[in-house]
Amino acid sequence: MNKEKQDTRSENGPINLRQLSEVLRLSQTTISLVLNDSPAAKSIPAHTRERVFEAARKFQYRPNYFARSLRRSKSMSIGVLAPDLSEGYFTLVMQGVEEYLLRAHYFYFTASHYWQPDLMNDYPRLLVERAVDGFLLLNTPAAVESVLPTVAISAHNDTKGVTNVVLDHRMASELALEHLYQLGHRQIAFMKGPEIIPDTEYRWNGILQAAKKLKIEVKPELCIQLSADSWSPEVGYHPMKTLLERSRDFTAIFCFNDISAIGVIRAIHDAGLSVPEDISVIGFDDIISAAYQKPSLTTVRQPLRKMGSEGAQILLELIADPKKEQPTEIVMQPELIVRESTGQAPVALARPKRA
Structure with missing residues (x-):
């Protein structure tokens, strides 16, 4: 009976936390602790943790992103604006950005504006609606109308409160x-x-x-x-x-x-x-x-990769501590x-x- 119920739910697509709790006959708190890799999850038996992960995979469980963001007061994501991401300059800068964000367990949304004024104006708003914690502007001089922490790389952005990472x-x-x-x-x-x-x-x-x-x-x-x-x-x-x-x-x-x-x-x-x-x-x-x-x-x-990782690091530091003294400009050296x-x-x- 229980197996048929589980199989039916699997066929109907992803399930929520409450349904997963019913299937496993575990509390929602226990499941959240396991799936969020909380330190408290270490007290939960290994076989129980494995049951949770197996069921989450089987039933395509996806956590409620916005509810989790509200609990944390952060979305653990940033918005990256760039003209485009084709081979060359942006490839290397983004390698540095990605490497740092991955280590910090941060996600990012990337939007390419192709120098179109309407996109340069609209994308910051759309990213704010997706609850990003801050902005990283690559070669993008657009003024972002937001109180969120913002770091610009090679953008020479004169907007108040923006930290610029530039080359000498x-x-x-x-x-x-x-x-x-x-x-x-x-x-x-x-x-x-x-x-x-x-x-x-x-x-x-x-x-x-x-x-x-x-x-x-x-x-x-x-x-x-x-x-x-x-x-x-x-x-x-x-x-x-x-x-x-x-x-x-x-x-x-x-x-x-x-x-x-x-x-x-x-x-x-x-x-x-x-x-x-x-x-x-x-x-x-x-x-x-x-x-x-x-x-x-x-x-x-x-030093494009370094400029990317430096920009990401400064941004995450500002997100973690909004009152942190913010540098106006970081100058990188060429070779x-x-x-x-x-x-x-x-x-x-x-x-x-x-x-």
Whole structure:
């Protein structure tokens, strides 16, 4: 009789805590202690704990998420906003975020807004409705209208109460340009990122400062402005192709990121030139595939995984202690990774031409 009752319930889908209690003939408290891995569950016999887990699996028991959140005063989840999660920058940042959240037994909701203003406005509200404990903004400058703890990574978010995790872009630019300078490069092309990306202006200002320090002229005719935010190498291919059609009076190019640098290398090869024999190429980020390109890519490494884990750690600390003194900005340090795509400047163009 009891078995038939159990089988019928299994066929009708998941059951609630009260029904599971009736099936097992155990109190709801006992079942909750076991399933929530409470310290008090250690006093419950092992065979009883095993019965609970077996029945929970068999009858597809799911705890009442919102009721549990009310009891804890926390949902043990955060909201992550990002433009997208394609290969490159976001892959590595999210690895760091996920690793830390998993260790902390935290869940997360990820929403990609693709730079659409309506989504950037609506998603924070939708995540609040799902009872998240805080927000992590990746490369997203949106102002989140919430009293919840918020940490922004590479977003340069000036909203009051937001902690920003950012890179030292001036140091990053100095590392790249000093490397090219030491290789004899003086005629250098530069790539500026899409206007929509928060890092763009900070990195460009870093380039201008580093170039001035080294007395490298930033010539407008040798500058590329990326018009789109894309994680396809095509984003760098076409601008570089256009640049090569109007001028070859340069020996190196400093790209906005590794993805665009991969497209740049292809454009150089398609123009009948070689990397780095004719033109040296430096990327930015040090994405997973950078080391496996042909030639392998010299790049400025952002500690992306560390930035992700650092952002997650700060956010959870603020959630645990809302009165904790909140840092305004955490500055991370870059590292130059020298590979095959940079080399000595060709002699003919190594020095600026005399009038």
